[in-house]
Amino acid sequence: MLIGIIGKSNVGKSTFFNAATSQGVQTANFPFTTIEPNIGIGYVRTKCVCREFQVRDNPLHSMCIDGSRFIPIRMLDIAGLVPGAHNGRGLGNQFLDTAREADALVHVVDVAGSTDLEGHAVGPGTGDPMKDIEFVLEEFDLWLATTLKKNIEKASRDLHGAPDKISKVLSRQLSGLSVKESQIVTSLNQTGLGDKKLSSWSPSDLLSFCQTLRKLAKPMLVAANKADFITAEPNLVRLKSLETEVIPCISEAEVMLKLGSKNGMLRYLPGDSSFDINPKALLREDQKKALAKVRAVIIKYGSTGVQQILNRVCFGLLGMIVVYPVEDENRLTDKNGNVLPDAYLLSKDTTAKELAEKVHEQLGKGFLYAIDVRSKQRVGAEYKLRDGDVIKIVSATSRR
Ligand SMILES: Nc1nc2c(ncn2[C@@H]2O[C@H](COP(=O)(O)OP(=O)(O)OP(=O)(O)O)[C@@H](O)[C@H]2O)c(=O)[nH]1
Numbered sequence: 360m361l362i363g364i365i366g367k368s369n370v371g372k373s374t375f376f377n378a379a380t381s382q383g384v385q386t387a388n389f390p391f392t393t394i395e396p397n398i399g400i401g402y403v404r405t406k407c408v409c410r411e412f413q414v415r416d417n418p419l420h421s422m423c424i425d426g427s428r429f430i431p432i433r434m435l436d437i438a439g440l441v442p443g444a445h446n447g448r449g450l451g452n453q454f455l456d457t458a459r460e461a462d463a464l465v466h467v468v469d470v471a472g473s474t475d476l477e478g479h480a481v482g483p484g485t486g487d488p489m490k491d492i493e494f495v496l497e498e499f500d501l502w503l504a505t506t507l508k509k510n511i512e513k514a515s516r517d518l519h520g521a522p523d524k525i526s527k528v529l530s531r532q533l534s535g536l537s538v539k540e541s542q543i544v545t546s547l548n549q550t551g552l553g554d555k556k557l558s559s560w561s562p563s564d565l566l567s568f569c570q571t572l573r574k575l576a577k578p579m580l581v582a583a584n585k586a587d588f589i590t591a592e593p594n595l596v597r598l599k600s601l602e603t604e605v606i607p608c609i610s611e612a613e614v615m616l617k618l619g620s621k622n623g624m625l626r627y628l629p630g631d632s633s634f635d636i637n638p639k640a641l642l643r644e645d646q647k648k649a650l651a652k653v654r655a656v657i658i659k660y661g662s663t664g665v666q667q668i669l670n671r672v673c674f675g676l677l678g679m680i681v682v683y684p685v686e687d688e689n690r691l692t693d694k695n696g697n698v699l700p701d702a703y704l705l706s707k708d709t710t711a712k713e714l715a716e717k718v719h720e721q722l723g724k725g726f727l728y729a730i731d732v733r734s735k736q737r738v739g740a741e742y743k744l745r746d747g748d749v750i751k752i753v754s755a756t757s758r759r
């Protein structure tokens with residue numbers, strides 16, 4: 360899974376990326392600090408099943424800390440947008456090409472209004488996050504339209520007058536954009552363009568198709584960043600009128616807490632609503648003050664918001680579930696004795712057989728049945744997995 364971070368210039372995209380991935384990419388209070396994309400690994404947090412099964416787990420590709428399972432997801436931070444980017448202003452919008460494969464987007468916004476439309480620092484409360492969101496979405500849709508236009512020209516040549524195949528041809532042309540054919544069909548229906556020849560689409564047909572497709576294929580939520588400023592409050596109220604989900608966040612605070620935790624100064628897990636200072640830590644006065652500020656702001660919002668945003672994208676917008684495959688249904692281990700070694704993020708309707716195929720091609724091919732470890736019941740190939748399932752797959756190719 361890939362989550363793309365988009366937004367205006369200088370709103371805190373890279374700070375959010377650092378907060379989520381614990382990387383240290385460059386951030387600064389001026390536009391276009393980021394030019395080349397940054398790729399990293401963030402984690403979604405879920406309650407691990409280890410406590411329910413009363414086992415001590417040793418995950419291989421995820422982490423389990425105090426009963427919380429942290430599962431890796433890929434994240435992408437790109438350059439910021441300014442109005443007119445599609446005409447080459449700022450850094451243009453070609454860099455959005457790197458976001459083609461994103462399954463979902465986090466749209467970072469400066470909710471404090473401390474930057475103007477171009478991303479230059481201004482007095483907090485001066486900038487307007489509503490306007491920022493408007494132009495960023497417009498630029499994104501125009502980028503999508505340009506990408507589609509190129510493909511549509513090719514697609515209409517392929518069609519040879521068979522309009523009923525529009526969605527098939529479009530989906531083949533758009534395969535690099537992580538778009539499903541069903542999403543194309545829905546967009547064609549919603550915009551009433553299903554019966555119109557591709558070659559006669561007007562620019563506004565194309566744009567309205569792109570807006571509809573973007574909402575379906577690139578689900579997005581707004582990270583209302585810099586919520587620590589007092590000027591964020593009225594803007595957060597205004598953002599409630601958006602159809603998109605908005606979560607307040609303070610990326611800078613998350614960076615600080617993760618660093619403090621790594622250095623042993625604090626006890627803090629991403630997503631927690633509080634933190635404890637290590638009584639043995641020798642904190643300087645400025646550090647104490649900074650932490651007091653962080654504490655006040657996470658009391659106000661319940662958390663720094665960063666982990667909540669990743670979780671909402673993964674489990675809310677994308678509707679993913681977590682499933683734990685094991686080889687030994689009694690010890691909950693793999694063949695090497697690792698307890699609950701894997702936690703798979705899967706889309707909601709994944710079946711037991713599809714899980715087998717994901718674990719190993721051969722396991723899928725020889726699939727016989729699966730065991731729901733919790734109930735010890737056998738389930739068939741078409742069994743729809745549920746969040747938190749622990750599953751043993753029995754296959755003609757497995758060892759028994
Ligand atoms: N007060 C406050 N400042 C923040 C927060 N997050 C980021 N900043 C500051 O905002 C400025 C911009 O941060 P960046 O992460 O570089 O922003 P960006 O969106 O990646 O910027 P570009 O790459 O230039 O588009 C920096 O000075 C950060 O320290 C926050 O939660 N609160």
Ligand SMILES: [Mg+2]
Nearest residue numbers: 372373392393
């Ligand atoms: Mg940046």
